[in-house]
Amino acid sequence: MSSPLNIPGASVAQLTAVKELQQDLTLTTAHLKAIVDGFMTSMDEGLEKDGCNLAMIPSYVKTRPTGDETGTYLALDLGGTNLRVCEVTLEGQSQFSIVQQKFTIPQDVKHSNARVFFDWIADCVSVFLTDHGKEPTASQGEVPLGFTFSFAVAQTSINRGTLIMWNKGFTVEGVVGRDVVLLLQDALRRKHLRVSVSALVNDTVGALMTSAYQHPSSLMGVIFGTGTNAAYYEKAGRIPKWIKSADGARDVADVDEMVINMEWGGFDNHKEVLPVTMFDNCVDRETQNPNKQVFEKMISGLYLGEVTRKVLLQLVDRRLLFRGLSSTELNEPYSFNTAYMSTIVADESADLEEVRYTLESVLLLPETTLTDRALVKAVCYMLGLRAARLSAAALASVLSVRLDLLRQDKITIGIDGSMYEFYPNFEKFLREALVEIMGTELANNVYTTLSKDGSGVGAAIVAMVADKQRKQAADHVHA
Structure with missing residues (x-):
């Protein structure tokens, strides 16, 4: 050569x-x-x-995954053109499997208002759960979801963050300065979905979590x-x-x-x-x-x-x-x-x-x-x-x-x-x-x-870590 x-x-x-x-x-x-x-x-x-x-x-991710955790978690990955909904099953021994579906974000949704925008996301979650027969039953309780939101956010806890500004061609009204986790959670509630938004995730944090689980x-x-x-x-x-x-x-x-x-x-x-x-x-x-x-x-x-x-x-x-x-x-x-x-x-x-x-x-x-x-x-x-x-x-x-x-x-x-x-x-x-x-x-x-896939698998693992941290905090309070 x-x-x-x-x-x-x-x-x-x-x-x-x-x-x-x-x-x-x-x-x-x-x-x-x-x-x-x-x-x-x-x-x-x-x-x-x-x-x-x-x-x-x-x-606000304060613990490391061990690779032994098991459970089923959802992830939402909102990018510039697509919304991806994933279900990640952590199988322990650093193994996981993933089922996912992509939805193209319509132009009118990109230029709508907060209610229309987050209702559209909740609809996609509903379609995914129905199509894949994954709807959680009352006995299962709420499924934790990790939300990868690829826009500038001021994060104040593992599941709280306000939008600083839109880019990538989005101009959804009524979101800047508001908590995107609460807006999504409200939309999921309106659809009666048993899903709890437990983590707001940056894709690099997700990449670290995917790596750390393995x-x-x-x-x-x-x-x-x-x-x-x-x-x-x-x-x-x-x-x-x-x-x-x-x-x-x-x-x-x-x-x-x-x-x-x-x-x-x-x-x-x-x-x-x-x-x-x-x-x-x-x-x-x-x-x-x-x-x-x-x-x-x-x-x-x-x-x-x-x-x-x-x-x-x-x-x-x-x-x-x-x-x-x-x-x-x-x-x-x-x-x-x-x-x-x-x-x-x-x-x-x-x-x-x-x-x-x-x-x-x-x-x-x-x-x-x-x-x-x-x-x-x-x-x-x-x-x-x-x-x-x-x-x-x-x-x-x-x-x-x-x-x-x-x-x-x-x-x-x-x-x-x-x-x-x-x-x-x-x-x-x-x-x-x-x-x-x-x-x-x-x-x-x-x-x-x-x-x-830090934004999919990684976001689900952050949702798991968030769940773990919440339980530890609750135990700490009751101790």
């Missing part, structure tokens, strides 16, 4: 351009360690108070996909803003750990530590949220293809690529899908035929040369490598905060998302960088595993 930076037939000008790019996109070990230091400082700030780059949101040593749930985020178990004593709250003041003596939803896509929005290039700045400036989610824009699937497209167009403008010619398709923002990068980087054929197909048949560029194709592959390779190394720095930051666990034993990180699952060598590059930052001995204690 030839080096991805080997460009046959390249001119001096082309080789110089690649070298310059390489300098801009290469992250040395020292730079990675500086990013880790910056990350750890930001984590402490976010745990101290609200309004920081890292939101560090308490999830691997009790799990410390983190991470998403490296279209977007990126992470949740992890933090020591309760290190969360001043929770300790100062009513919930914290009551529980701090009895709680060892709590899961924190980091919202780490917002790291370094001031661009002080991250190696931001002109291409990153260009992409950032043209988004709907400039100077926000800066870290996410450097590593996630939604933006990586667009950063690549900006680099390619600059090479075209300098007449170093495609003889200075572009195409209507390549000129279109976000036309260079991150999935194309995966295909291009994986192409090991002598003539780079897959790269040719992507450029000529998909992006409709005029006839390309082998040098063109190799140059495009080199750009994709460098940006993918940078994304994986930046991702490793983020992981290392959390691991460094929990060295108490890492030094004792192996730690599991449950990871979901297309970048981790499908991007060629992403995991390999990530692990190599982890070794550079933390040293072989500590890095070898870190086990990464694919943890899929």
Whole structure:
């Protein structure tokens, strides 16, 4: 296999351009360690108070699943286009099974009011329970449900949270500033469904729970996909803003750990530590949220293809690529899908035929040369490598905060998302960088595993944990 930076037939000008790019996109070990230091400082700030780059949101999940729990739980996953209703059966011995159904959210429902919107969700739950013969009987009592609500919520307990704002094309009236759990519970009651909304769940917290049910040593749930985020178990004593709250003041003596939803896509929005290039700045400036989610824009699937497209167009403008010619398709923002990068980087054929197909048949560029194709592959390779190394720095930051666990034993990180699952060598590059930052001995204690469906299975497990926490609290009161 030839080096991805080997460009046959390249001119001096082309080789110089690649070298310059390489300098801009290469992250040395020292730079990675500086990013880790910056990350750890930001984590402490976010745990101290609200309004920081890292939101560090308490999830109110205060216990770990053991993998031995059994029972049947429901999960609702409300995304941008679909509502998914799931029934998850926890079978013990870290095993579970899932039955699920998807419902497309009608446009008129997305622009309706609170009552119409939540009644529609309750109808979907009713249809699911009827279709699958799962309606709980009076003797069974209420089935606990975990609600993954992928919008900005101010959470105040494991089953309380008010909507801060809508996005993803939703404009449902009468929901902002109100508790989405109560609105859903009221709608379920109107349909006479024996379902109790016991947990409001962020999908990364769910990814951590799915991983923790299967691997009790799990410390983190991470998403490296279209977007990126992470949740992890933090020591309760290190969360001043929770300790100062009513919930914290009551529980701090009895709680060892709590899961924190980091919202780490917002790291370094001031661009002080991250190696931001002109291409990153260009992409950032043209988004709907400039100077926000800066870290996410450097590593996630939604933006990586667009950063690549900006680099390619600059090479075209300098007449170093495609003889200075572009195409209507390549000129279109976000036309260079991150999935194309995966295909291009994986192409090991002598003539780079897959790269040719992507450029000529998909992006409709005029006839390309082998040098063109190799140059495009080199750009994709460098940006993918940078994304994986930046991702490793983020992981290392959390691991460094929990060295108490890492030094004792192996730690599991449950990871979901297309970048981790499908991007060629992403995991390999990530692990190599982890070794550079933390040293072989500590890095070898870190086990990464694919943890899929945090928003379904994970939400059901959070509902189980919430149920467990409520029973423990009741026992505590009666003791």
